[in-house]
Amino acid sequence: MSNSTTQVGESSERKPYRSHRERQRRRILDAAGRLFEEHGIEGVTAAEIVNAAGIRASTFYEYFSNKDDVVWAIVADVFEEGAERGKRAMDAAGTALAKISALLEFMADDLTHRPAKVRFMAEFDAMYARQWSPERLLSLEAQVSPGGFGYFSSLIREGIEDGSLRPELDPDLTMHAVINAVIGAQRRLASLGSRVELEYGHRIDRLFRETIRVILFGLRAT
Amino acid sequence: MSNSTTQVGESSERKPYRSHRERQRRRILDAAGRLFEEHGIEGVTAAEIVNAAGIRASTFYEYFSNKDDVVWAIVADVFEEGAERGKRAMDAAGTALAKISALLEFMADDLTHRPAKVRFMAEFDAMYARQWSPERLLSLEAQVSPGGFGYFSSLIREGIEDGSLRPELDPDLTMHAVINAVIGAQRRLASLGSRVELEYGHRIDRLFRETIRVILFGLRAT
DNA sequence: ACAAATTCGAAATGATAGTTCAAATTACAA
DNA sequence: TTGTAATTTGAACTATCATTTCGAATTTGT
Missing domain, CATH: 1.10.357.10 (Tetracycline Repressor, domain 2)
Structure with missing residues (x-):
């Protein structure tokens, strides 16, 4: 519970911006994943993830509540x-x-x-x-x-x-x-x-x- | 080189406050060790080590250049x-x-x-x-x-x-x-x-x- | 008791994480 | 194509933490 993982199933839910949100989410995860692999988890700041994903900090926090x-x-x-x-x-x-x-x-x-x-x-x-x-x-x-x-x-x-x-x-x-x-x-x-x-x-x-x-x-x- | 470990040998060096410094060093290491074991390395701040060792921050940095x-x-x-x-x-x-x-x-x-x-x-x-x-x-x-x-x-x-x-x-x-x-x-x-x-x-x-x-x-x- | 070494106090600096919100922009359904 | 709801942005703000600085006070060895 209180998890941030994608809801599967219920394919009939038609939340309007669903697919867009998922694309964005993936964008952030991919950028972060690449950075983590290169510099280690501790070696990456939230700001770097934000930059690598090509978004602004305020947008980042729409998708994740923090780096963890x-x-x-x-x-x-x-x-x-x-x-x-x-x-x-x-x-x-x-x-x-x-x-x-x-x-x-x-x-x-x-x-x-x-x-x-x-x-x-x-x-x-x-x-x-x-x-x-x-x-x-x-x-x-x-x-x-x-x-x-x-x-x-x-x-x-x-x-x-x-x-x-x-x-x-x-x-x-x-x-x-x-x-x-x-x-x-x-x-x-x-x-x-x-x-x-x-x-x-x-x-x-x-x-x-x-x-x-x-x-x-x-x-x-x- | 550039290491902070204790110099062994040369027992004839008679730096005046040598034994005092070693005691202080150990004090800090013991305090830090206990905290690390309890809260993990990342879970301990420099300030906490300083407090646990019963000294002031400025003194801490006389002995170690940082937490690492x-x-x-x-x-x-x-x-x-x-x-x-x-x-x-x-x-x-x-x-x-x-x-x-x-x-x-x-x-x-x-x-x-x-x-x-x-x-x-x-x-x-x-x-x-x-x-x-x-x-x-x-x-x-x-x-x-x-x-x-x-x-x-x-x-x-x-x-x-x-x-x-x-x-x-x-x-x-x-x-x-x-x-x-x-x-x-x-x-x-x-x-x-x-x-x-x-x-x-x-x-x-x-x-x-x-x-x-x-x-x-x-x-x-x- | 004296000089040297050490510690203290207290304030300052600079990263970084995380938050907030009104205004601008974008996506989608009708 | 357009209206509107969702999303993004910009920019300022708070908070925490590591680290530095330096003169004054204290402690140490002799």
Whole structure:
């Protein structure tokens, strides 16, 4: 509630300037998204967003109540799009192990091809974590995956049954532990970027893929 | 260079108010550290640090050139202390696998007993990542572990030789991938805290220990 | 108790975020 | 094409915060 995300459904509502407003809104989000990716969330002022969007401050505040509001809206978009693409990647795979593998591979691709987006999410996690109300988190999550994370646990269960995964795994616990670790690794690599390459001596995607390899080894039945 | 960290060595320098200055410095760092842990780095103003330290703003700027300077100094302390304790934990263990296991266990303990510190480091990583010059990173790292991270790779090599680790592992790559993943997982759990517990349905230390378990499975020889 | 170092007080500067509202402009339906 | 409702603008305004300045007062080590 009190959210600023677009109302879907109700296509028959005919608020007069609806489509115009949505275009403007997107204009602002796109401009802000580009700036955030380049300079980091903290490195961008409201005035810069306003300029980049080609509007005046007073207009900006017609659409968003502040900078954070913009950040949240972008996060919702990124979430939604990520969930969608992730799901598609998993659908292509057959067995449970293959699905899990495909999901992790999808995350590796994201790190390779859209590091700035991943870095943005990392910054968001760290900075906004303490402002997340549980409701806000749940509403975001629900919006993204109606089944929740339960789907992932069932994957492990499935994998144990078909003999591709270690039988002693605790489906719920393991899947969540793995997802958290993989997201954590991915975002850390994205935010530290070249610093971590310097420190560790390997390209970040190489490091990430090795992480995946070790984890899959840890899940796979012997 | 241009660093604000304490000059060590040269114990014969007899700057008159040296010990007093160090006490004051520590006073400020302690006050700031407590505030950062409670409210997050962004949630603390310079004025609040000044008040908590019981001094005036003008005095504060005698010791630090700005808030970031304070943050960096605290990070250096946390690094140093963490490295020290981590080393001690590993020394107690015998085999390579046991050492690695002890290191990961040490990180789990940190997450359990000092989540606020870990959260602080997570926030730092995300916010200051793009301001890290490679020199600054290397100097911090050198200060912390003179051997660098090379020590960790040699651990894997050792484990392969004594047959406790998978022989096909690439020592350098694997160790760095694992360290990154574990730090990433630990910090993400610390920064999301109760949010992730709500989402995943498990306590964060439980999730973290499961992560470790899977990773160790992935490293261990069959 | 003296000189040097440190702290204080208090005011000033300069960014930045956010707000407000009357006037001008624009979009759309009839 | 036009009337009107919605939107945008301009410009001024408030508030918060970081940081600086410097002479006076205080504290420290010897």
